Amino acid sequence: MKHEHTVLIDASACIGCGLCQKDCCASNISLENGKAHIVSPDCLMCGHCVAICPKGAVSLTGFAEAPQPFDAPTRLDPHELLQAIRTRRTIRQFAERSVPPETIERIIEAGRLTPTGGNAQEVTFAVLQEGREVAERKAVQLFRRLLPLVKLVDTTAKRTTIDDHFFFKKAPVAIVVIAPDTVDGALAASNMALMAEACGLGVLYSGFFTMAANRVPSLRALLGLHRKRKAVATLVLGYPAVTYRRTAPKEEASVRTV
Numbered sequence: 001m002k003h004e005h006t007v008l009i010d011a012s013a014c015i016g017c018g019l020c021q022k023d024c025c026a027s028n029i030s031l032e033n034g035k036a037h038i039v040s041p042d043c044l045m046c047g048h049c050v051a052i053c054p055k056g057a058v059s060l061t062g063f064a065e066a067p068q069p070f071d072a073p074t075r076l077d078p079h080e081l082l083q084a085i086r087t088r089r090t091i092r093q094f095a096e097r098s099v100p101p102e103t104i105e106r107i108i109e110a111g112r113l114t115p116t117g118g119n120a121q122e123v124t125f126a127v128l129q130e131g132r133e134v135a136e137r138k139a140v141q142l143f144r145r146l147l148p149l150v151k152l153v154d155t156t157a158k159r160t161t162i163d164d165h166f167f168f169k170k171a172p173v174a175i176v177v178i179a180p181d182t183v184d185g186a187l188a189a190s191n192m193a194l195m196a197e198a199c200g201l202g203v204l205y206s207g208f209f210t211m212a213a214n215r216v217p218s219l220r221a222l223l224g225l226h227r228k229r230k231a232v233a234t235l236v237l238g239y240p241a242v243t244y245r246r247t248a249p250k251e252e253a254s255v256r257t258v
Helices: 019-023 048-052 078-087 101-112 132-151 182-198 207-213 217-223
Strands: 007-009 029-032 035-038 058-060 124-128 173-179 202-205 230-238
Touching: 007 035, 019 029, 019 048, 048 058, 101 124, 101 173, 101 182, 101 230, 132 173, 132 207, 132 217, 173 182, 173 207, 182 202, 182 230, 207 217, 207 230
Parallel strands: none
Antiparallel strands: 007 058, 029 035, 124 173, 173 230, 202 230
């Protein structure tokens, strides 16, 4: 985490129900004289104690965001969700239309709210808009140098032409998801892609740009990468300029039940 946080319990509001203690994955809450107490300042700061307390007696310091009460969790329709996953396609043809700032903010919010291992919350984002042409040019230079070598071992590469828009396909925006942990970054990227689709955008995961971002020193500097932080995924975003009429075939799942 970037900031220091502290768990506070208002003893006057605590009713000693023990819900926070039972739900604490770090075993960091005890009940003493009918009141909840924090055992150690060394805590995951996951906020489950804040979320579960029926009286709002628990709080976390150092966060700009206040907890939002709700009566029941939002439930997605399972059929609609599966259909959305089934019918989405990778988009490589984008309309000449800008993406509103509030839409970009909503997509990043979907990434920010994604759970992370150990509640690390170390996923960050680099939004490429005005600087995307500079970033793409740096990546293009690398791949043009590599292409002759790749063509020697990969038959599909012989049909590949690396033009000036090879990575971003003239899309208006790209978001690079950055994290020290690959799983944390990938989970955030997946939620961001779902949000982008919900906002009417098309998404391309540019694995090639992600590869270049981690290898070109000037790109690493542009994106704010350093030794412990790497580009995990690049979401190329824009309004689709293509319409698909049916789903694409997928192989059956390989499942082993033990």
